[in-house]
Amino acid sequence: MKRPDEIKDTMEVCKAGFESRTRFRDQLPSVVDRIVESCHDEKCFEHIDAELIPSQESVIGILKRLREILFPGYFDQESIDRMNLTYQLGRSVDLLFEMLSEQIAHSMRHECLRYDQPCVECVQLSYEGTLKFLESIPKMRLVLATDVRAAYEGDPAAQSYDEIVFSYPGIFAIMVYRIAHQLFTQQIPLLPRIMSEYAHSVTGIDIHPGARIGESFFIDHGTGVVIGETTVIGKNVRLYQGVTLGALSLPKDAGERLRATRRHPTIEDDVIIYAGATILGAGCVIGARSVIGGNVWMTESVPPDTKVLLEAHRLIYK
Amino acid sequence: MKRPDEIKDTMEVCKAGFESRTRFRDQLPSVVDRIVESCHDEKCFEHIDAELIPSQESVIGILKRLREILFPGYFDQESIDRMNLTYQLGRSVDLLFEMLSEQIAHSMRHECLRYDQPCVECVQLSYEGTLKFLESIPKMRLVLATDVRAAYEGDPAAQSYDEIVFSYPGIFAIMVYRIAHQLFTQQIPLLPRIMSEYAHSVTGIDIHPGARIGESFFIDHGTGVVIGETTVIGKNVRLYQGVTLGALSLPKDAGERLRATRRHPTIEDDVIIYAGATILGAGCVIGARSVIGGNVWMTESVPPDTKVLLEAHRLIYK
Amino acid sequence: MKRPDEIKDTMEVCKAGFESRTRFRDQLPSVVDRIVESCHDEKCFEHIDAELIPSQESVIGILKRLREILFPGYFDQESIDRMNLTYQLGRSVDLLFEMLSEQIAHSMRHECLRYDQPCVECVQLSYEGTLKFLESIPKMRLVLATDVRAAYEGDPAAQSYDEIVFSYPGIFAIMVYRIAHQLFTQQIPLLPRIMSEYAHSVTGIDIHPGARIGESFFIDHGTGVVIGETTVIGKNVRLYQGVTLGALSLPKDAGERLRATRRHPTIEDDVIIYAGATILGAGCVIGARSVIGGNVWMTESVPPDTKVLLEAHRLIYK
Numbered sequence: 001m002k003r004p005d006e007i008k009d010t011m012e013v014c015k016a017g018f019e020s021r022t023r024f025r026d027q028l029p030s031v032v033d034r035i036v037e038s039c040h041d042e043k044c045f046e047h048i049d050a051e052l053i054p055s056q057e058s059v060i061g062i063l064k065r066l067r068e069i070l071f072p073g074y075f076d077q078e079s080i081d082r083m084n085l086t087y088q089l090g091r092s093v094d095l096l097f098e099m100l101s102e103q104i105a106h107s108m109r110h111e112c113l114r115y116d117q118p119c120v121e122c123v124q125l126s127y128e129g130t131l132k133f134l135e136s137i138p139k140m141r142l143v144l145a146t147d148v149r150a151a152y153e154g155d156p157a158a159q160s161y162d163e164i165v166f167s168y169p170g171i172f173a174i175m176v177y178r179i180a181h182q183l184f185t186q187q188i189p190l191l192p193r194i195m196s197e198y199a200h201s202v203t204g205i206d207i208h209p210g211a212r213i214g215e216s217f218f219i220d221h222g223t224g225v226v227i228g229e230t231t232v233i234g235k236n237v238r239l240y241q242g243v244t245l246g247a248l249s250l251p252k253d254a255g256e257r258l259r260a261t262r263r264h265p266t267i268e269d270d271v272i273i274y275a276g277a278t279i280l281g282a283g284c285v286i287g288a289r290s291v292i293g294g295n296v297w298m299t300e301s302v303p304p305d306t307k308v309l310l311e312a313h314r315l316i317y318k
Numbered sequence: 319m320k321r322p323d324e325i326k327d328t329m330e331v332c333k334a335g336f337e338s339r340t341r342f343r344d345q346l347p348s349v350v351d352r353i354v355e356s357c358h359d360e361k362c363f364e365h366i367d368a369e370l371i372p373s374q375e376s377v378i379g380i381l382k383r384l385r386e387i388l389f390p391g392y393f394d395q396e397s398i399d400r401m402n403l404t405y406q407l408g409r410s411v412d413l414l415f416e417m418l419s420e421q422i423a424h425s426m427r428h429e430c431l432r433y434d435q436p437c438v439e440c441v442q443l444s445y446e447g448t449l450k451f452l453e454s455i456p457k458m459r460l461v462l463a464t465d466v467r468a469a470y471e472g473d474p475a476a477q478s479y480d481e482i483v484f485s486y487p488g489i490f491a492i493m494v495y496r497i498a499h500q501l502f503t504q505q506i507p508l509l510p511r512i513m514s515e516y517a518h519s520v521t522g523i524d525i526h527p528g529a530r531i532g533e534s535f536f537i538d539h540g541t542g543v544v545i546g547e548t549t550v551i552g553k554n555v556r557l558y559q560g561v562t563l564g565a566l567s568l569p570k571d572a573g574e575r576l577r578a579t580r581r582h583p584t585i586e587d588d589v590i591i592y593a594g595a596t597i598l599g600a601g602c603v604i605g606a607r608s609v610i611g612g613n614v615w616m617t618e619s620v621p622p623d624t625k626v627l628l629e630a631h632r633l634i635y636k
Numbered sequence: 637m638k639r640p641d642e643i644k645d646t647m648e649v650c651k652a653g654f655e656s657r658t659r660f661r662d663q664l665p666s667v668v669d670r671i672v673e674s675c676h677d678e679k680c681f682e683h684i685d686a687e688l689i690p691s692q693e694s695v696i697g698i699l700k701r702l703r704e705i706l707f708p709g710y711f712d713q714e715s716i717d718r719m720n721l722t723y724q725l726g727r728s729v730d731l732l733f734e735m736l737s738e739q740i741a742h743s744m745r746h747e748c749l750r751y752d753q754p755c756v757e758c759v760q761l762s763y764e765g766t767l768k769f770l771e772s773i774p775k776m777r778l779v780l781a782t783d784v785r786a787a788y789e790g791d792p793a794a795q796s797y798d799e800i801v802f803s804y805p806g807i808f809a810i811m812v813y814r815i816a817h818q819l820f821t822q823q824i825p826l827l828p829r830i831m832s833e834y835a836h837s838v839t840g841i842d843i844h845p846g847a848r849i850g851e852s853f854f855i856d857h858g859t860g861v862v863i864g865e866t867t868v869i870g871k872n873v874r875l876y877q878g879v880t881l882g883a884l885s886l887p888k889d890a891g892e893r894l895r896a897t898r899r900h901p902t903i904e905d906d907v908i909i910y911a912g913a914t915i916l917g918a919g920c921v922i923g924a925r926s927v928i929g930g931n932v933w934m935t936e937s938v939p940p941d942t943k944v945l946l947e948a949h950r951l952i953y954k
Contacts, residue, residue, distance in 0.1 A: 016759070016760065017759035017760065020759060020760040020763050020764075021737075021759070021763055023763075024733075024763035024764065024766070024767050025733065025763075027767060028726075028729060028730060028733060028767075028770075029726075031729060031767070031770045031771055031773075032722070032725055032726045032729050032730075034771075034774050035705065035725055035729060035770075035773050035774060035777075036721060036722050036725050036726075037774070038773070038774035038777050038778070039708050039721065039725070039777075041777070041778065041781075043778060043781050043782075044777050044778060044780075044781040045707060045710075045780075045781055045784055045797055045801060046707070046708045046709055046710075047707065047708065047709030047710040047716070047798065047801075048708060048709045048716050048717060048718060048721060049709075049715075049716075049717050049718060050709055050715075050798075051715075052712075052713075052714075052715055053710075053798070053802060055711070055713065069353065071363060071364070071365065072357050072364045072365065072366060073364055073365030073366045073367075073368055074363075074364075074365040074371075075373070076370075077370075077373065078370075079367075079368075079369075079370055080365070080366050080367075081366060081367045082366060082367060085354060085357065085366060086350070086354050089350055089353055089354055089357070090346075090347075090350045090354075093346060093349065093350050093353060094346060094350075097342075097343065097346060101339075110798070123334075123335035123338060123339070124334065124335065124338040127338050127339055127341075127342035127343075128338075128342065130342070131342050131345060131346075131349070134346075134349045134353075135349055135352075137349075137353050137356070138352050138353055138355070138356035138359075141353075141356050141357075141359070141362050142356070142359065142361060142362060144362075144363075145359075145361050145362040145363055146361075148363055156547075156565070156579070156581060157526060157528075157546070157547040159507070159511075161363055162365065162371070162428070162508075163508060163511055165363060165365070166371060166508065166511075166512060167508075167511050167512045167515040168515070169515060169518060169519060189795070190798075190799060190802065190803075193795075193799055193802075193803050194802060194803045197803040197804070197805060200805060200859070201805060201838050201839065202519050203519065204522050204541070204542070204840050204859045206857050206859065206877075208793060210793075221524050221544045223518070223522045223524065223541060223542045223544075223840070223859060223860070224522075224541070224542045224560070224840070224859045224860045224877060224878060226857045226859075226877055226911075228793070229792075229793040241524075241542060241544055241562070242542060242560065242860070242878070244877070244911055244912075246911065247792070249908075249910060249927070249929075261792075263792065272567075274567060275544075275562055275564065275596065276560075276562075276594070276596065276912070278911065278912065278930055278931065280930075291567070293567075294596055294598075294615060295596065295613075295615055295931075297930065297931055297946065302953065306953055306954070307952075307953065307954035308952070308953055309952045309954070310615065310952075317620065317624055317625065317626055318624070318625035318627070387671065389681060389682070389683065390675050390682045390683065390684060391682055391683030391684045391685075391686055392681075392682075392683040392689075393691070394688075395688075395691065396688075397685075397686075397687075397688055398683070398684050398685075399684060399685045400684060400685060403672060403675065403684060404668070404672050407668055407671055407672055407675070408664075408665075408668045408672075411664060411667065411668050411671060412664060415660075415661065415664060419657075441652070441653035441656060441657070442652065442653065442656040445656050445657055445659075445660035445661075446656075446660065448660070449660050449663060449664075449667070452664075452667045452671075453667055453670075455667075455671050455674070456670050456671060456673070456674035459674050459675075459677070459680050460674070460677065460679060460680060462680075462681075463677075463679050463680040463681055464679075466681055474865075474883070474897070474899065475844060475846075475864070475865040477825070477829075479681055480683065480689070480746070480826075481826060481829055483681060483683070484689060484826065484829075484830060485826075485829050485830045485833040486833070487833060487836060487837060520837050521837065522840050522859070522860070539842050539862045541836070541840045541842065541859060541860045541862075542840075542859070542860045542878070559842075559860060559862055559880070560860060560878065590885075592885060593862075593880055593882065593914065594878075594880075594912070594914065609885070611885075612914055612916075612933065613914065613931075613933055628933065634943075634944070634945045634946075635938065635942055635943065635944055636942070636943035636945070
């Protein structure tokens with residue numbers, strides 16, 4: 001039990017704390033004023049009087065729903081059987097129609113406002129775009145199935161196809177890329193990039209939605225992989241962690257000058273690129289069936305069926 | 319205030335929007351039919367009529383609970399003192415018993431179904447496995463304490479042991495690895511891999527649950543670290559970001575042929591491996607007390623007490 | 637419908653399952669006892685009878701709130717216009733005052749207890765520290781605006797400033813760094829490091845809150861970037877994925893000996909450092925306007941206006 005003088009001490013500490021809170025809190029209004037004022041600084045960025053854009057929460061919700069549709073039964077909380085499959089998918093597709101068309105409309109209106117264009121057709125265009133996207137699902141499922149098979153064939157540590165679908169970050173990143181790329185080709189603004197950055201955050205794999213990638217694609221481990229906006233990748237290609245398919249060095253003002261030009265390499269069918277390899281520039285074409293060794297740094301093309309290895313760098317043993 | 323013709327415009331836009339929604343939504347049933355049909359394509363993957371497997375949510379819940387048990391007081395929402403410690407731990411262990419045995423049973427049934435085996439003992443085996451796992455906790459706590467100490471000794475930026483437990487991604491990845499490895503050695507399917515891929519997603523550190531790793535293990539920064547399934551690591555080893563302990567290059571059909579064989583290196587006691595180093599192949603043994611320099615690429619063994627450095631590559635100055 | 641013998645089988649399986657659950661669950665108390673006992677092992681870490689520290693949940697909440705204040709309108713769930721801006725920001729700042737002062741007080745009390753110091757002023761100091769932090773927001777907003785501009789100028793794939801604020805991991809990591817660094821310079825313990833490790837987890841970019849970084853800073857892609865505690869970076873610097881600004885190799889006991897000494901490089905104004913480059917040591921100064929090529933490994937200074945490239949390593953073509 002506390003002694004009376006201890007109780008008094010505690011009470012005084014409490015009182016002092018309360019008083020200091022009030023004293024400091026009284027200064028908040030003037031702090032808020034300065035913060036509000038700083039929002040109007042022309043040099044700063046704000047998004048006031050603008051259209052809402054897709055929040056990360058809504059994008060995560062859409063991707064979760066799509067994963068349930070693309071890999072039915074794998075990520076559902078309830079068991080799916082032959083009988084309830086139609087109900088389950090029908091319900092999911094209907095919900096997705098609402099979720100996706102809403103975010104597509106937000107993204108479109110945001111861009112219209114940015115260019116001060118009137119935006120009377122955004123609603124209709126968003127429904128049209130959503131339907132077109134939904135119609136692409138059966139084909140997307142087929143392509144993703146080739147990706148899962150490629151993972152099983154390429155990774156001796158894989159125990160089963162199920163394990164790959166459930167847990168491989170490479171498959172998640174590729175699934176999100178294929179979704180984002182479909183929206184990108186439909187010229188939906190903002191949304192594809194927000195999706196791909198979500199996958200980047202979850203997996204460490206950064207695939208720009210603009211890249212074009214063939215079937216049976218596999219990325220093992222994946223952390224640090226970067227695939228640039230104008231990269232073209234053929235069928236049956238396998239990458240490991242830390243591979244960069246990037247642009248050549250850019251001058252300081254590159255952003256404005258090179259926007260929308262081809263800047264990234266071409267990887268033909270059946271190529272394997274080992275961990276940490278860097279392949280740069282639009283002029284660089286890796287011929288079919290080539291193998292690029294780990295840590296190789298390339299800016300020039302190689303013909304088909306080439307093996308490119310780093311010359312064993314001399315090691316110093318002490 | 320809006321003029322009457324503006325109001326009329328707004329109403330017409332609303333009406334047009336509503337009509338287009340109905341028009342596009344009417345096409346959903348046929349889209350759903352094609353999606354359902356595509357689920358029955360033999361080339362695709364579905365998980366229909368299958369056992370539910372551990373969801374990421376349940377795995378995150380189990381790991382959170384385990385972290386509270388392994389590092390008592392660090393991650394609890396309420397203060398823990400000597401008196402309520404037993405109640406708190408008792409309650410946690412009891413809840414964990416239910417959570418873990420349920421997910422172990424799911425994982426087992428999933429595998430049984432995959433091989434069309436009858437599964438009458440899954441319930442009993444799941445309780446047995448859970449109890450065995452819980453019994454391993456005191457030993458696991460001791461080993462994790464050596465890991466925390468190794469982090470403090472190895473990182474001059476560390477201010478206190480507490481900071482390491484609270485915030486170091488390396489410690490989180492190692493904790494999840496030690497949990498997943500225990501389940502892996504108990505031959506629980508699926509669950510260990512889902513756990514390790516969760517840690518990979520959070521930390522960028524990819525440790526396969528099958529690897530064998532001694533005490534006082536420290537990974538600094540960690541993003542991009544890959545430790546393969548059959549790696550063996552001794553005591554008191556320190557790794558930095560981007561280190562790969564991997565397999566030698568694999569032919570296209572490697573998956574099937576090399577499953578379950580030894581493919582990864584051996585790292586003996588007291589070795590330090592700096593950032594970006596790559597060590598590959600089952601034949602590669604790094605002798606005790608060796609130091610491997612940053613970015614070194616090795617496929618051959620070195621005797622104990624060796625320093626391996628990259629020969630300073632010539633730099634071009636312009 | 638099930639036949640009677642099938643029903644009997646099902647019932648027996650259920651009964652067996654229930655009995656085995658009871659049998660295994662009966663062993664829990666002794667397991668708990670051993671776990672509790674292991675908490676008192678002197679070699680282990682516990683956090684019993686200690687102050688609560690900031691949970692990751694509270695840190696995420698604080699950063700989310702701060703992001704809404706630093707980039708108003710971008711991440712809000714409701715539209716912000718000129719009229720409601722003051723209300724919205726006022727409310728946010730008031731809530732933040734409570735959230736942040738509470739966690740600062742926790743962090744301070746935690747450190748006081750660690751050194752067995754009496755802690756009578758923690759409450760007052762936490763309000764004082766929070767107010768000082770809030771007063772730094774207008775300046776922080778200006779600096780972050782230069783970072784967004786640097787991203788747009790440096791990345792040809794960027795479509796708009798909005799896209800950068802919404803989705804670029806580099807901007808998120810830099811924002812969290814600037815927040816954490818402000819708290820670090822105010823000598824708030826623990827909280828800055830927990831913040832920077834959260835950003836590390838989300839983006840793969842690991843910036844220690846102690847680093848000093850000038851305006852117009854851009855990190856592209858970013859996965860694997862490590863910026864050490866005593867690094868100094870000038871204005872208008874651009875980094876790519878996998879760049880390490882680190883310390884030279886450390887002996888086993890380095891932790892204790894080198895704590896609080898300068899260990900990391902200096903990067904002067906207008907420098908570009910390409911992917912995978914590694915720059916190590918307090919003695920290493922990269923002169924203004926220099927360009928460091930991809931994968932370069934440096935431990936020595938270069939004068940201003942230098943280009944450093946890897947000598948094209950010989951590749952072996954087969």
